[in-house]
Structure formats: structure tokens, C-alpha cells
Amino acid sequence: MTVRLRGRAWVFGSDVNTDVMAPGLYVKAPMAEMARHCMEALDPRFAAEVRPGDIVVGGERFGVGSAREQAAMALTHLGVGAVLAVSFGRIFYRNALNFGLPALFFPQAAEIHAGDELEVEPLAGLIRNTTRGREYRVDGIPAHLMDMVAAGGLMPYLKRRLAGPREERD
Amino acid sequence: MADAAAPATLAQKIIARAAGRPAVTPGEIVTCRVDLALLLDSGGPRRIWPRLKELGATVWDPERIVLVTDHFVPAVDAESAAILRLTRDFARQFGIRRFFDMQGIGHVLLMEQGLLQPGMFVCGGDSHSSNGGAFGAYVMGFGAIEMTGVVVTGEIWVPVPDTIRVNWSGGFARGITAKDVMLVLCRELGMDNAFRCIEYGGDTVAAMSLGERAVLCNMAAELGAETGLVEADATTVEAIRAAGREPVADALGWRSDPAATYRAVHDFDAARLVPQVAAPHSPANSGAVTALPDTAIDQAYIGSCMGAKLEDLHCVAEVLRGRRVAAGVRFLVAPASQKIWAEAAADGTLAAITAAGATFLPSGCGACAALGAGVLAEDEVCISSTNRNFKGRMGANSAEVYLASPYTVAASAVAGRITDPREFLS
Numbered sequence: 001m002t003v004r005l006r007g008r009a010w011v012f013g014s015d016v017n018t019d020v021m022a023p024g025l026y027v028k029a030p031m032a033e034m035a036r037h038c039m040e041a042l043d044p045r046f047a048a049e050v051r052p053g054d055i056v057v058g059g060e061r062f063g064v065g066s067a068r069e070q071a072a073m074a075l076t077h078l079g080v081g082a083v084l085a086v087s088f089g090r091i092f093y094r095n096a097l098n099f100g101l102p103a104l105f106f107p108q109a110a111e112i113h114a115g116d117e118l119e120v121e122p123l124a125g126l127i128r129n130t131t132r133g134r135e136y137r138v139d140g141i142p143a144h145l146m147d148m149v150a151a152g153g154l155m156p157y158l159k160r161r162l163a164g165p166r167e168e169r170d
Numbered sequence: 171m172a173d174a175a176a177p178a179t180l181a182q183k184i185i186a187r188a189a190g191r192p193a194v195t196p197g198e199i200v201t202c203r204v205d206l207a208l209l210l211d212s213g214g215p216r217r218i219w220p221r222l223k224e225l226g227a228t229v230w231d232p233e234r235i236v237l238v239t240d241h242f243v244p245a246v247d248a249e250s251a252a253i254l255r256l257t258r259d260f261a262r263q264f265g266i267r268r269f270f271d272m273q274g275i276g277h278v279l280l281m282e283q284g285l286l287q288p289g290m291f292v293c294g295g296d297s298h299s300s301n302g303g304a305f306g307a308y309v310m311g312f313g314a315i316e317m318t319g320v321v322v323t324g325e326i327w328v329p330v331p332d333t334i335r336v337n338w339s340g341g342f343a344r345g346i347t348a349k350d351v352m353l354v355l356c357r358e359l360g361m362d363n364a365f366r367c368i369e370y371g372g373d374t375v376a377a378m379s380l381g382e383r384a385v386l387c388n389m390a391a392e393l394g395a396e397t398g399l400v401e402a403d404a405t406t407v408e409a410i411r412a413a414g415r416e417p418v419a420d421a422l423g424w425r426s427d428p429a430a431t432y433r434a435v436h437d438f439d440a441a442r443l444v445p446q447v448a449a450p451h452s453p454a455n456s457g458a459v460t461a462l463p464d465t466a467i468d469q470a471y472i473g474s475c476m477g478a479k480l481e482d483l484h485c486v487a488e489v490l491r492g493r494r495v496a497a498g499v500r501f502l503v504a505p506a507s508q509k510i511w512a513e514a515a516a517d518g519t520l521a522a523i524t525a526a527g528a529t530f531l532p533s534g535c536g537a538c539a540a541l542g543a544g545v546l547a548e549d550e551v552c553i554s555s556t557n558r559n560f561k562g563r564m565g566a567n568s569a570e571v572y573l574a575s576p577y578t579v580a581a582s583a584v585a586g587r588i589t590d591p592r593e594f595l596s
Contacts, residue, residue: 004466006195015361015452015560017560017561018562019539019558019560019561019562020560020561021560023540023562023567024539024540024541024563024564024565025540025545025565027541027563028242028247028249028250029252038419040567041561041562041567042561060362061202061361061362061394063295064394065297065558065560066296066297066539066558067213067295067296067297067299067311067312067313067314068213069217069313069314069315070211072313087362087364087366088364089298089394090364090365090394090395090396091297091311091312091313093364094312094313094316095315095316096311098313098315098316122270142199144199144327154316154318154319155221155224155225155315155318156316158225158318158319158322158323159225159322160380161222162225162226162322163225169233
């Protein structure tokens with residue numbers, strides 16, 4: 001996982017739910033096709049114009065709704081570097097970290113404007129708005145998940161755990 | 171370190187037991203052993219099996235896995251047929267004996283089959299897994315990636331939640347259901363309750379069936395909570411026996427201590443409730459049906475883990491007897507399981523609903539999540555007994571979904587517009 005991420009901000013409001021990130025009409029389709037419809041109910045330009053490393057900023061309850069992991073996967077598929085939000089839906093938050101997509105609680109999310117250039121250090125909990133010259137200290141990735149997120153997500157972590165010596169398993 | 175003798179909530183007691191600890195404190199992160207894992211065709215084998223192969227791993231205990239096909243049944247295209255075939259192959263390959271293929275919706279099957287017991291710690295690969303909290307079990311929903319971890323290790327990390335106690339007292343007036351309770355709570359408690367468990371109680375809840383309690387716990391997902399719970403009592407024990415199982419010896423002990431610490435306690439008066447409707451596009455956007463502007467509908471839907479159990483069909487039949495579905499309205503009814511179909515056929519409920527002009531659909535998640543028959547077109551308006559009305563949830567992005575009780579959905583189907591069901595009940 002990159003220590004410092006840089007990208008443009010895509011700003012969304014509150015209650016961005018998993019159905020708009022991974023619409024039910026497309027959940028059977030391959031990820032490449034489903035990701036083209038990610039967020040289309042809120043911003044039809046997003047999937048086509050988001051660039052690798054860009055950062056998604058949300059309001060309250062980002063990722064509220066279903067357990068479908070395709071919501072977090074669609075964002076990683078499109079290359080989103082991190083998600084910053086005032087609060088998160090609990091399953092989306094866990095899914096994001098499990099795919100190695102940094103998700104940070106960011107109380108001042110409303111101070112970010114669409115297109116602002118951001119720098120994020122997810123493990124340290126540092127957010128810089130280089131467009132506006134502001135810096136924020138937030139809670140980093142929770143300590144008990146640091147190993148898993150640093151390994152790149154749950155799958156690399158499980159591989160290490162299954163392969164590792166016994167004492168590492170306990 | 172938590173003191174084992176300190177008063178604890180039910181959530182703390184179950185998590186402590188599953189974590190092998192004498193006691194746990196809210197805010198702690200602990201690793202729990204999983205008593206039962208529910209896998210569905212949606213986020214189950216199709217997403218977990220490739221990962222097992224990648225890891226070179228197998229399932230930790232096939233006896234602790236329940237596998238259900240409900241999201242993509244029956245197959246409507248080549249993709250859903252392939253997903254279902256893979257799910258059936260997985261059951262054979264790993265010797266999953268508790269495989270329920272097209273028998274109904276997973277959350278309802280866990281109840282019908284008597285697979286939940288007070289004090290159990292259960293993980294499900296679906297956000298509405300909280301439904302099972304009706305049995306005094308701690309049942310949480312997770313994404314498929316984490317269910318992969320559960321299937322491989324039999325463990326998962328969870329935060330020990332703060333518990334919010336929600337008491338309801340008084341009897342319901344005619345035409346009021348547990349669904350109306352939850353639409354009030356989505357508005358009053360909001361949907362931002364991560365790291366909290368909602369524990370429902372009071373004499374209203376004590377008088378509820380397990381099916382009604384499941385409605386409260388199911389929509390704890392809409393409150394954003396870790397899960398929802400109802401303490402075990404004589405009704406819980408009876409329901410387990412009715413499902414053909416023996417309750418665990420300590421079933422009635424799975425309750426919060428009287429002196430347990432709650433983050434908040436809320437008291438509500440059930441006797442004053444009027445039918446509720448949640449307008450698009452959030453379950454929290456709710457209010458009294460009487461305050462809603464005149465709203466014509468294209469479709470009415472009875473379905474999902476939430477709103478299509480036998481008691482829900484009884485509400486529908488009660489409204490429909492001697493009446494007809496309005497011209498130009500599609501009234502779609504998808505009973506939640508095969509067992510419910512059989513019971514509703516035997517007691518005349520299916521006949522009453524059919525005579526009124528409703529259309530039956532197969533048991534499954536179906537239109538609730540835009541997966542099966544009954545999907546909405548652009549700008550269509552639907553009233554639904556389901557739990558979620560987010561934009562695009564039931565089909566087109568511009569479709570408008572209103573959430574309500576089975577009574578209100580049926581009354582609206584008859585009137586052709588969203589209607590107070592009390593006018594239809596004697």
C-alpha cells in the first residue's frame with residue numbers, strides 16, 4: 001500500500017449507498033462492465049472521467065446499504081486511491097479495507113471542493129488539500145487492521161497467515 | 171480489562187462467549203469463533219470459491235455452513251444460471267449438508283429450520299443477516315471477502331458495540347405492524363449507528379411473534395447498526411420447538427443484566443402509532459401515511475426477507491378479501507419461502523390474494539434488489555413491503571419506491587394510490 005496518495009477530489013453528498021456504486025441491474029455482469037455504471041445515478045461522468053489515484057470524498061454514511069463487495073471493488077477497479085467521508089456504512093468500511101482501499105473518517109469533508117488536489121497518508125491519518133493549502137489530522141487506519149491493510153488487503157494477509165509459521169497464526 | 175462479574179448487555183455476553191473471554195467492554199476489538207455461517211448465491215460460492223482456490227484452502231467446517239440460493243432464483247438468464255450451477259457444485263464439492271436450493275430466502279430459512287439459538291454468534295454474507303437477532307443470537311452481515319476469511323478460518327474480528335435499548339410499550343391499533351415501528355425508528359434514530367447494537371424490548375416487543383421481532387432486527391441494517399437483538403424468552407423457546415428443534419439448555423439465560431450499561435435508552439408508545447410510509451430515496455424519509463401528498467402508483471410489491479412471511483400474507487389477504495386490485499396497478503406478491511407458500515395455500519390466503527387480481531412470483535430476493543421479476547422502469551412509482559428504497563434499488567434510477575407495511579401496500583394496490591389501510595379494516 002502506497003504511503004502517500006495523490007489525486008483529484010470527487011465530492012459526493014451524504015448517503016451514497018452501495019446500490020449506486022454497484023447497481024443491482026449490473027451485479028451479475030463482469031466487473032469491467034459494472035464499474036462503468038458506478039455512481040451513474042449521482043454523477044454520470046464519474047466512471048468515465050475518474051483517473052487512477054483520484055480520491056472520493058463523501059458526507060455521512062458513505063457506503064450505507066447492502067453487503068455487496070462490488071461497491072468497494074468498483075471503486076478499486078476504477079483506480080480510486082482512497083475514500084474520505086464523515087462516516088461510513090459498516091460493511092462498506094470493512095469491505096474497502098479488506099480490498100486495500102484506504103477509508104478514512106474525515107469530519108471536515110465538507111471543506112473539500114470537487115477537483116481539489118489532495119494528498120493522503122492513510123496509515124498516519126494525514127490529509128492535505130494542496131489546492132487550498134489546508135492540512136488535516138484524522139484517525140489513521142485502526143491499529144488492529146494495520147497489518148492487513150499494509151499487506152494489501154485480506155487475501156494477501158490470509159495467504160501469509162496460511163503459509164506462515166505457527167506462532168504467527170496465533 | 172473487563173470484569174466478568176460486572177453487569178453486561180446481551181451483545182457483550184454473546185461476544186465474550188464467542189471470543190473465549192470472561193467479559194468484554196464496548197470499544198474493544200476481539201476475535202470471535204463463528205458458530206454458524208450463512209452463505210448465499212449472491213456473495214457466496216461465486217465469490218468465495220475462486221479465493222479458496224487462490225489460497226489453496228478449504229472450508230473450516232462444512233457442518234457450520236448454511237448455503238442458500240435466493241438472490242438469483244429461478245435463473246432468468248445465462249449469467250444467473252451459471253451462478254446457480256456453481257453454487258450447487260460448491261455444496262457437493264465441500265459436503266455442505268445444509269444446502270437449501272430454491273427453498274426460500276436465507277434469513278427466513280434460518281428461522282424456519284430452527285438453526286438459530288439464543289447466545290449463538292453467527293455471520294452472514296448479506297446485510298440483512300441481522301434478521302436472526304430475533305432469536306437472541308448475535309447475527310452480523312459481512313461482504314464476501316470477509317466471509318472468505320470466515321469460511322477459511324472460522325474466525326472474524328468484531329468491535330464490541332455500545333448497546334442502544336429501544337423500548338416500546340402498549341398495544342398496536344388496528345392496521346399497525348412491526349414495519350411501522352421500524353419506519354419510525356429509521357427517522358428517529360437515524361441511519362448512522364455503526365459500532366452500536368440495537369436491543370429491542372418493552373411489553374410491545376414481548377408480545378410479538380418471532381416473525382415480527384425479525385422485522386425489528388432485520389431493519390437494524392437500515393439503522394446502520396452492527397446488528398439488532400431481542401432477548402430470549404418463552405416465545406423464543408416455543409419458536410425453536412415449533413421448528414422441530416430442542417432449545418439449548420441455557421436458552422432463557424441469554425438476556426441483558428438489569429444493571430447493564432446502555433449508551434442510550436429510548437422509550438416509545440406503540441398505542442399512538444399510525445401507519446408509516448418512507449418516501450424516496452431513504453428509509454429514514456418516513457412519516458405518517460396521512461401526511462403524504464396524493465401519490466398514484468404503478469406497482470405494489472410484497473416480498474423480501476422483510477415483508478413476505480405468512481403473517482404478512484395474512485395482512486394482505488385481510489385487506490383484499492372482497493376487493494380488487496385497481497385497474498392499471500400491478501400487485502406482485504413473492505412469498506418468502508416454499509413453506510410459506512404451502513401454509514398460505516392450505517389456509518386459503520393464496521386463494522384470497524389471487525381472487526383480488528394479484529400476481530404471484532417465486533420465493534427469492536427478486537424485485538427488492540432489482541435481481542428478479544418485477545423490476546421498475548424509469549419514473550415508475552412502487553409501494554413495497556421491503557426494507558430499502560435507495561435510488562436504483564428496484565430498477566431504473568428515476569423509479570420512486572415507497573416503503574410501508576403489508577397492510578398499507580395492499581390497501582394502496584386496491585386504491586391505486588398510497589392509502590391509509592385503516593379504511594380497509596373492520
